[in-house]
Amino acid sequence: MENRIYIVGMGPGREEMMTREALAALEQSDVIVGYTVYLDLLSGRFKGKELLSTPMRQEEKRCRMCFEEAKKGKKTALVCSGDAGIYGMASLMYEIGKEYPQTELVVIPGITAASSGAALLGAPLNHDFCVISLSDLLTPWERIARRLKAAAEGDFAIVLYNPSSRKRKGYLARACDILLSALEPGRPCGIVENIGREGTKTGICTLQELRDREVNMFTTVFIGNSTTEAIGGKLITKRGYPAEQA
């Protein structure tokens, strides 16, 4: 391989929540490519570097930008929020990478919202869980619905990413309606907003209440499994099942 691109997960936003290897990869880069919002979070620390961006939705262009910079001989890193391999750009980079066989890709993991949001709520994911995105930008709603049904059927704790956006009002209510057809309305749930950024907020509610909660694109939603309890304002999922419940 002639050159290498680091695909870096920066975690929820605060620099303290990045790993040392993620910081080191950015520090040794000449060019950092990313969505504007994430570059802004980093710009204080990486003043001397070339910071390149494309508008939202232009993910393919952003990936090609990385390969072209690396081709020029520049040490290049692509940053994604959370973990670059969980709803991030890692997969698209590998696909476009087929056209750039001289470039090696190295993914550096970061703290994803399932982990960082769970920590703020207590321990809602302390047993088997599913992560589901409610965005139907690239996935037909029928598939999302099928996954929600399967997650309820399997008694998984569930994390919902992208529960809403300006164009997708009402998606969380639709998802809750699907879950409510299988789960009890009192099932404990949690909401986290702006994880690792200014204005972090958490809340605990029932599945029925969740249905009508206002959420935005910075919200992550947690739905408990059959063992989950709200204990002292925290959402706690047991690490197993009592033997007699088998």
Place this chain on the structure above:
Amino acid sequence: MENRIYIVGMGPGREEMMTREALAALEQSDVIVGYTVYLDLLSGRFKGKELLSTPMRQEEKRCRMCFEEAKKGKKTALVCSGDAGIYGMASLMYEIGKEYPQTELVVIPGITAASSGAALLGAPLNHDFCVISLSDLLTPWERIARRLKAAAEGDFAIVLYNPSSRKRKGYLARACDILLSALEPGRPCGIVENIGREGTKTGICTLQELRDREVNMFTTVFIGNSTTEAIGGKLITKRGYPAEQA
């Protein structure tokens, strides 16, 4: 609250893969409690501190140890490998914490094997996924089987934690048999061993081949969804579905 315990996820093992806030929480502690293997990984850095441990399986005792140390006025941290809230001790700490209302618990997230293993394999979790433990120590096998079926039904990418141990030989084969009743035998899968430690190994195979692979308690297993491909030795799950596949 009179005192506070940090419940710290140390990631897969290498210090570079810890977050700065996890390192800071350990640095400011007087006592670090954890399973011996993890304390050994940290002992070089934290020489001046009291390092306390209990043998494996004595998790409840280890938790109580934390609360008792904190009660004495010592700054206390409990370390878990990966993320403390994902098959870690966070949930048990909150349960035992009911008896210690004067102690505040703060969970500091870490990189879990789903993230760190996925990064080594490429991008197998770049869409909705499930995390399932094959350990039936605290969960009846019937529940695990039901979750595997649900995960296949939902076309989730799947991560298997604890695929084997000395007492649970053959569990991965049993899990694969359940998945093979719903998924094609050629479904791309991946294996990672000793993530972030000496002797890291990765491998790509089909679901049929996975059935007969030797795994151990340091292996994490990845099973692709219907879009997953092996590209140049990496396991890549598409970030969406083509519209016509709806």
